[in-house]
Amino acid sequence: LELSVYSDSIKMDLFFVFHDEEYDWVGGMIVYKKQKLRWIYPRIDKLCVGDLYGHLFHVPCNVEQVLEV
Structure with missing residues (x-):
């Protein structure tokens, strides 16, 4: 999950890290596909x-x- 936050002319992308049994992961998507x-x-x-x-x-x-990695 990614969340883009804007404040004036500054953009900050926040990425949420998910925990699995063995590793951590970040999800994303190729939107047009x-x-x-x-x-x-x-x-x-x-x-x-x-x-x-x-x-x-x-x-x-x-x-x-x-x-x-």
């Missing part, structure tokens, strides 16, 4: 805080493992 997609990620058990140019964000603590 009505084809569902699923991106699979390693289990995200814990969130940490990351600093990006002075702004704090919640990120997976196992960020390297997630980025390798």
